[in-house]
Amino acid sequence: MAEEGPGDDIVAEYLGQNRHLVQWVESLRGICETNKQWFARREFLLRNMEAFPTIEPGVSSPSLDKLISLSMVWANHVFLGCRYPQPVMEKIKEMGEGIKVRDAPVRTTRDEIMAKLRRPAPSDGNSDSGIKKSKPSSEDSDNKGTPKPSGAPPKWGPAPDAPATHQPFFNRLYKAVAWKLVSEGGFGGPNLDHYEVLRSCVETSKASLTCVFVPLKDIPDLPASRAQREGQVCELRCQTVYLGTGYGRDDAAARAMAAKEALKAFQGRKVMVKIYRRRFQGRDVEDMVLVDDQTRGSTFPPALSYPFQPEQSGS
Known part of the structure; x- marks a missing residue:
C-alpha cells in the first residue's frame, strides 16, 4: 500500500486538474525511492515549478536539472540527514516550506551535542535554576518612571530593519x-x-x-x-x-x-x-x-489603522 503523506490530497487534486503533468512528473522518480520519499519529493517539485518558468514538461533544460537536483538535496537532508553548505541548506529549507512529511527522521547533529555539553554553569548572581536573569533595558527603565530624553518628538513608524x-x-x-x-x-x-x-x-x-x-x-x-x-x-x-x-x-x-x-x-x-x-x-x-516585484506607483489609500504610533504617556 502506498505511504501517502499529509500533503498527498492536495497534490492529487492538483494533478487531477493538470493531467498532462502526471506521466511527466512520474518519470522523475528515482528507481530506489520509497513511496514516502517520492511523494514528498514530488510535492517539492510541483510546489517549486513556478519558480522556474522556463521549465517545459518533457523537455530537458538547465532549469529542470537544477530543480531536480535541489529536490534530491532536500530529500537527502530530510530522509538521510545529509548536510550541505549553509547557502544550500537555507535555499532548500525555503523551497520545502509547508511540506509536511509524516514520521520524518529526527537527528541530532554533532554541533547540537557539543553545544549542550558546553552549556555554561550558572554564575553567583543567578538563581538556582541556572537561568540567567536579563538586565532591565532602557525601555523597562522608562516604564518604571525614569524620564525619557526630552526635546525630540516621539517617533512614528516602523523600525528601519x-x-x-x-x-x-x-x-x-x-x-x-x-x-x-x-x-x-x-x-x-x-x-x-x-x-x-x-x-x-x-x-x-x-x-x-x-x-x-x-x-x-x-x-x-x-x-x-x-x-x-x-x-x-x-x-x-x-x-x-x-x-x-x-x-x-x-x-x-x-x-x-x-x-x-x-x-x-x-x-x-x-x-x-x-x-x-x-x-x-x-x-x-x-x-x-x-x-x-513589478514597478508601481507608491500611492496607497489612507490608513484606517496604524500599529506604529508612539506610546501615549498617562495624564
Whole structure:
C-alpha cells in the first residue's frame, strides 16, 4: 500500500486538474525511492515549478536539472540527514516550506551535542535554576518612571530593519498562496473566495489577519462621487504589514474586496515588504506595505489603522 503523506490530497487534486503533468512528473522518480520519499519529493517539485518558468514538461533544460537536483538535496537532508553548505541548506529549507512529511527522521547533529555539553554553569548572581536573569533595558527603565530624553518628538513608524525582519514570513506566505491559488484554479476563478484563500494561508503560516472596518461616510477627503454613499471600508494587515483596502455595502463585502486587492501582490514573481509614506488621521506617516516585484506607483489609500504610533504617556 502506498505511504501517502499529509500533503498527498492536495497534490492529487492538483494533478487531477493538470493531467498532462502526471506521466511527466512520474518519470522523475528515482528507481530506489520509497513511496514516502517520492511523494514528498514530488510535492517539492510541483510546489517549486513556478519558480522556474522556463521549465517545459518533457523537455530537458538547465532549469529542470537544477530543480531536480535541489529536490534530491532536500530529500537527502530530510530522509538521510545529509548536510550541505549553509547557502544550500537555507535555499532548500525555503523551497520545502509547508511540506509536511509524516514520521520524518529526527537527528541530532554533532554541533547540537557539543553545544549542550558546553552549556555554561550558572554564575553567583543567578538563581538556582541556572537561568540567567536579563538586565532591565532602557525601555523597562522608562516604564518604571525614569524620564525619557526630552526635546525630540516621539517617533512614528516602523523600525528601519522591520521590513527585513518580516520578509522571511511573507516569502513563506507567498509560496502558500501561490500553491493554494493553483489548486483553486487561479486568481480569476469564478467561485474563488479571496478572503478564505488569504485567511487559510495566513493561518497555515502560523499567523492571523487583522481586519479594521470604518464606515465610508467617516473617512475624510473622499471624492464627491462617494462622499454621500453608504457602505463600509475594510483594511487588512498581517503582522502589522498593510495588505489591502476594500469597499463594500457591508463588512463581508468590504473584507472580500480588501482580500482581492491584497492577493494581487501575490501575482508577481515575489512579494516584498517595504516602507512607504501614507496618510493617517491627516498626517503623513511611514507604514510597512506588502508589494510585488513589478514597478508601481507608491500611492496607497489612507490608513484606517496604524500599529506604529508612539506610546501615549498617562495624564
